[in-house]
Amino acid sequence: MTDFSIIQTSARRVWDSRGNPTVEVEVTLANGAVGRAIAPAGASRGTREAVDLRDGGTALKGMNVSAAVNNVTTRIAPLLRGMDASDQFGVDAALVDIDGTRLKSELGGNAMVATSLAVLHAAAAANSVPLWAYIAQISGRTPSLPLPEIQIFGGGAHAGRRVDVQDFMVMVPGAKDFDEVMETTAEIYHAAGKIMQAKGTLAGVADEGGWWPVFASNEEALETLVKAIEMAGETPGDRVIISLDIAASEFGSKGRYRLALEDRELDSDQMIALLGRWLDTYPIASIEDPLAEDDPEGVAAFTAAYGDRVQIIGDDYLVTNAGLVKQAAGAGACNAVLIKVNQAGTVSESIDCFRAAQSSNYGTIVSARSGETEDVSISHLAVGLGAGQLKVGSFTRGERMAKWNECLRIADALPANAFVAGAPLARTWWANKKQG
Structure with missing residues (x-):
């Protein structure tokens, strides 16, 4: 039986199409499968949608994401270690629970969405199927x-x-x-x-x-x-x-x-x-x-x-x-x-x-x-x-x-x-x- 347990979750700062920082997350499973995803960002935003965690201040127009990246490596990674990547709903529920806010403002919506998508990619890779086929399956x-x-x-x-x-x-x-x-x-x-x-x-x-x-x-x-x-x-x-x-x-x-x-x-x-x-x-x-x-x-x-x-x-x-x-x-x-x-x-x-x-x-x-x-x-x-x-x-x-x-x-x-x-x-x- 394939081991879908998550053994490593890492994050890095990358850059989006407007030249602003954003979060990329990589998830590695015990079977060697790897999933990677990047958080997008909106300019026109609803007041009730998940919020990105930005550093504020003057550098990079206040848009830096070091806090969000740090949340992935210090809080999300330990949470997910050992979890089953094929249980997408269980993984996401754990993320929502540890964040504990209505708009994902604690961990950052950017940290959470990149992680959630990376887990999805990793599970698809572990199943040796294209991502679209895995999404249809779950x-x-x-x-x-x-x-x-x-x-x-x-x-x-x-x-x-x-x-x-x-x-x-x-x-x-x-x-x-x-x-x-x-x-x-x-x-x-x-x-x-x-x-x-x-x-x-x-x-x-x-x-x-x-x-x-x-x-x-x-x-x-x-x-x-x-x-x-x-x-x-x-x-x-x-x-x-x-x-x-x-x-x-x-x-x-x-x-x-x-x-x-x-x-x-x-x-x-x-x-x-x-x-x-x-x-x-x-x-x-x-x-x-x-x-x-x-x-x-x-x-x-x-x-x-x-x-x-x-x-x-x-x-x-x-x-x-x-x-x-x-x-x-x-x-x-x-x-x-x-x-x-x-x-x-x-x-x-x-x-x-x-x-x-x-x-x-x-x-x-x-x-x-x-x-x-x-x-x-x-x-x-x-x-x-x-x-x-x-x-x-x-x-x-x-x-x-x-x-x-x-x-x-x-x-x-x-x-x-x-x-x-x-x-x-x-x-x-x-x-x-x-x-x-």
Whole structure:
């Protein structure tokens, strides 16, 4: 019998895609298997998500992680020594217990998520199976290739708040396979760059690799995205649709929404009306965090008005928390949830949130963060859970492409019909249009 007991847990400081320090953890098992994982970091963060432990002070903008690294080596390593790495839920429960705080502030969410993922990798290696296959095994799910959600323009906290809306994205539910999604998105991405270059508004890329927005209004970004889809030879709303991450908590509070780019303030009803007009005007089939996390009535009202037409995703509003998903479902707010492992703090809590979403008939989207690395764990998580959708940012920057490319490799090991295509959007206008 293979010995899955953990004999060593170590940590080091590494660096993320924004040049900030983060935590990498390595876990070694008695059978020689090794697992390694790196904690990502978000810029747009919900107030109820796990918090990274940072050193503070003046060095490295206060972002150093020596305390988090030290917590792995002095507190987590002794805790895990001798534990069974194949008992992911037991390991994660022990981490949550020793931390003892609601937001993982004692050990640090960065220390905990890197450790939890490293244990997952080690157990998969010990089983001599790919990570996605191991995730499917422990979750009881059937693996599938997700539908990507890919940023073309970055905004909000990811682009110096040059526009208020955080992500202007495309999805290709009409593609025949994952590779075709990549090809179509490449054409759209480069077309968008050509349009901006011709207008003299090309200003580099944002945190997640999307074009840095230089627009006079939020809606100009939508208009430009439609033009880019057309320039790529596609009909907007046919094979290709638009997805938005409003990230309303970044510019809204207590039912008031300040659109800095347009120098105006809206209340919840006016914000809902604005987004509703966009839904009527543009081929948008998915929208994330349309209202702020402290505006549950607004989120519920938006869902009541548009939930039968579009996918409405909770991110800052639900923070990968099973209890919050159940609460939102009971209130009629949202119909999908973003799954971010570092938002929850452990793999197990992320799987619990996924299961709560499934039981609530919510869609699920596994997501990266704006501060990312070469770690490709989430590609395997999306496939292994059969989550249906994956969001990792744009179509440039190595930390983004590493995850898309990993999905292409996984595709070679799965049946030809493993790609979900437009199935995750079955309850949207896009699916109704195709059926009609």
